[in-house]
Structure formats: structure tokens, C-alpha cells
Amino acid sequence: MRLVAFGAGYVGLVTGTGLSELGHDVLIVDIDPQRIARLNEGVIPIYEPGLTDLVRRNELAGRLKFSTIVEPGYEEADIFFICVGTPPDEHGAADVSAVMAVADSIATLARRDALVAVKSTVPVGTGDLVQDRLNKSAVHLEAVSNPEFLKEGDAVNDFFRPDRIILGADSERARELLRELYAPLQLSGERLVMTDRRSSELIKYASNTMLAMRVSFMNELSRLCHATGANIHSVRLGVGSDARIGKRFLYAGPGYGGSCFPKDVQALAALGKSHGIPMRMAEATHLANKEQTAFVVDLVERALGGAEGKTVALWGLAFKPETDDVREAPAIALAEALLAKGAHVVGHDPEAAVNFAKVVGDRVKLVSRDYDAVDGADALVLLTEWRSYRAPNFREIKRRMRGDLLVDARNVWRASEVLREGLRYQGIGVPQPDPSRLSTPRLPHS
Numbered sequence: 001m002r003l004v005a006f007g008a009g010y011v012g013l014v015t016g017t018g019l020s021e022l023g024h025d026v027l028i029v030d031i032d033p034q035r036i037a038r039l040n041e042g043v044i045p046i047y048e049p050g051l052t053d054l055v056r057r058n059e060l061a062g063r064l065k066f067s068t069i070v071e072p073g074y075e076e077a078d079i080f081f082i083c084v085g086t087p088p089d090e091h092g093a094a095d096v097s098a099v100m101a102v103a104d105s106i107a108t109l110a111r112r113d114a115l116v117a118v119k120s121t122v123p124v125g126t127g128d129l130v131q132d133r134l135n136k137s138a139v140h141l142e143a144v145s146n147p148e149f150l151k152e153g154d155a156v157n158d159f160f161r162p163d164r165i166i167l168g169a170d171s172e173r174a175r176e177l178l179r180e181l182y183a184p185l186q187l188s189g190e191r192l193v194m195t196d197r198r199s200s201e202l203i204k205y206a207s208n209t210m211l212a213m214r215v216s217f218m219n220e221l222s223r224l225c226h227a228t229g230a231n232i233h234s235v236r237l238g239v240g241s242d243a244r245i246g247k248r249f250l251y252a253g254p255g256y257g258g259s260c261f262p263k264d265v266q267a268l269a270a271l272g273k274s275h276g277i278p279m280r281m282a283e284a285t286h287l288a289n290k291e292q293t294a295f296v297v298d299l300v301e302r303a304l305g306g307a308e309g310k311t312v313a314l315w316g317l318a319f320k321p322e323t324d325d326v327r328e329a330p331a332i333a334l335a336e337a338l339l340a341k342g343a344h345v346v347g348h349d350p351e352a353a354v355n356f357a358k359v360v361g362d363r364v365k366l367v368s369r370d371y372d373a374v375d376g377a378d379a380l381v382l383l384t385e386w387r388s389y390r391a392p393n394f395r396e397i398k399r400r401m402r403g404d405l406l407v408d409a410r411n412v413w414r415a416s417e418v419l420r421e422g423l424r425y426q427g428i429g430v431p432q433p434d435p436s437r438l439s440t441p442r443l444p445h446s
């Protein structure tokens, strides 16, 4: 098929490239000329494991192109994908203006009957508004909802092995074409959920809010663990062992971030409000998330005996590992709060430092080597559990630090190993370890 994807961000790049790998002829269009120029020079503007090779291979094969305009020939595409951003407006509702702008241009340029698949996350009813715009075209264009479920950091894998593909389409013709498009991803079993457009749009918000809710609930429990002496690890295991609940997505941490959960939870709350149906769970999830980040700031400050004049090193600036995305990352809120309290903040991230600097400027000193961040620091806070941070040399950390506080906001380090080097350990929702009950070292010290 001939396909056009609007938006060369995380969703458009992965979807367009993945579809070209399946053999389709794909053009990815973005209004950002710099982004397109870089793509045409072979520079992938985002860090997403596996994507660079895939782009290169399909470009060389002539199946994948990038442009700021819909190039001649592509006005006759079979399917146009809308993959542009839907950021929150001042009330938390999704701003769909970019989606509408793309719908308008498709209506003007399309030269034959086609589908317009909305992959952007949009409020229920947006597909109807897109259809109104498309109806102005001289050809028959049909809006379908095809929300995206990729996980940044594992997006290429998610494209080729999706848990499910949600399709909200009204006509049989649209359903048939979409079945054909996604058939290669269904060889090992049916993954399509065919539904109406509005249900499809709601499924996306419901999924993200449900996941965010699990995280926020565990975060609230972690605070209760601090107050009561319970251990969040045991609570997760015990609760998650119920097959109806399951163990995944039950980790306490510094609060969720990213370009999706925070905005989608708020957008669902705003959607409910606009229909007179309060979304209490979404509202509480959002609030609990904000409180969790404040809780971690407080934890650091209390353990330091005040943040004023102290140096705090942050390991992990991206909102999660294997991505360079810092949108709504807990590291931003934490750095801002510590700076406001008079602390000096130093940061390191394997991939996200450049994006982080675009948000916080030079107020946070960024270093390119992880251990350099802890030089002279009073505390080290682990915020993103990149693999390279999971088994650090605590002796080296102790040697370089001025202070002795390690805050493990992802609960990935073994407290006994930290304590053994004369450092203090503070996890999330776990009791303070007792230094007198340290196990003997597994390896002799060098």
C-alpha cells in the first residue's frame, strides 16, 4: 500500500518505519523542517532502540521517505495516518488543533478515496470532528480511530509484537483495509479489536489511566509503608500474587512521567467534567502522582538535614530507561524543587541530558560520565533505572562523594551493599536497613 504518516515524532517515526519494513511505500511528513533535514541526513531525532537501523534499511530500499510536504504521488495514498501531538491545554484537556490542521490538509490534497487513521491520543468524539473536515474533500475520505500503544524504549518491539491493535471503524470497507494492513502482525494470533470509533478513542485513555492508577496506588502505599514500617516489596509480591491483579506495573517510585500518562490522565478527567461525569479515579491518580514527587523531595531534604547549600546528584533524567524523553520526567520536578530550596544539582543520563538541558537550562550542571556527577555531592538520587546504574561501584561513589546519602527512588539497589561501603541507604517504601544485621560480603574487596 501507499501510506503517509503525519508527524515524525515517537509515534509517526515508529509506525511509518515499521509499516515500510512490512513492505509498504511510506512517506513521513513533518512541519518541522530541521527534523526532516536531519532525518534525510540519516540522523534520527529521538533515541529509540532499534529504530536507526530500521530507518536506514528501509530508506535504502526506497520504501521510506521523509518530507515537509506530501510529495507528488502520495496524494493518492491508501491510508493517511495522523500521528501529531495532542498536548494539554490550560485546563488539562487535549489540544487537538494539530490533528484538525492535518485533517484539513488531507481533505485538500487527497486525490482518491482513502482512510484517515487517527493514531494520536484524542478525546472521544474527535473522530467525528475529523470526519466533518474530511467531508469537504472531493474524494471519499473516512476517519478511523487507531490509537497507539507503543512503549517508549521498546517501541520497535511493540510495533512488530503488539499486545493488541485497536481499530474503531464504522464501514466494512475500512475494516477490510485495516485487517489487510495489519495482517502481517497477526500471524501468531488474532490481535485486532474492532470496535466503533468512540469506544476506540476511550480505550486509549482508559488504558493509560488504569496503568497510571496502579502506579499511583503503589506510590500511596509506599508512603504508608514509611509511616507504618511495612515494606513495599512484600506488599507488591503479596498483592500481585493474586492472579486477578498480577505483579506487573506495581512498582513504587518517584511518580510517573512521560508524554502520555500525565496528560492522558488529566485529559480523561477533563473529558468527564465536560460531560458532567466526574472521573474521580483519574483526578485522584493525578493528585497522588504530584504528591509522590513532593514526597521524594521531602525525603531527600529530611535525610540531608536541609537542602540549602547542599549538592545533590541525580542519576537518570529521562522519565524512564531506554528513552531520551524528559517530558514530565520526575527529574525535572525534583531538580526544580531542590534548586528552589537552595541546593546545587548535578545530573547525568545516558541519553536524555540534551533534552533535559533544553528544559532546565544551565541551572543544573550536566556531566557526561555517571561517576563525575557524584564528585563532592552530599546525596545521590537514582531516578531512572537505566541498566548501567543498576550495579554501581558503591566504593567509588563513597570515595567521590562529600556526604553519604544514597536515595534509591526506584528500589533497585541492595541496601546491604550500600551500607557496607559506609553509605546511607534510603529507598521508597522500604524500612531503613539495620547496619548491625549486614550479611558478609559476597566478594572480597580489592
Ligand SMILES: NC(=O)c1ccc[n+]([C@@H]2O[C@H](COP(=O)([O-])OP(=O)(O)OC[C@H]3O[C@@H](n4cnc5c(N)ncnc54)[C@H](O)[C@@H]3O)[C@@H](O)[C@H]2O)c1
Residues within 6 Å of the ligand: 006, 007, 008, 009, 010, 011, 012, 029, 030, 031, 032, 035, 083, 084, 085, 086, 098, 101, 102, 119, 120, 121, 122, 148, 149, 150, 151, 152, 259, 260
Ligand atoms: N510517545 C508515546 O509514547 C506515545 C504513545 C502512544 C500514543 N502517543 C500519542 O501520539 C501522539 C503523538 O505523540 P508523539 O510522542 O509521537 O509526539 P511528538 O511530539 O514526538 O511528535 C509529534 C510530531 O508532529 C509534528 N507535527 C505537528 N503538527 C504537524 C502537522 N500539522 N503536520 C505534520 N507534522 C506535525 C511535530 O513537529 C512533531 O515532530 C500524541 O497524541 C500522543 O499522546 C504517544
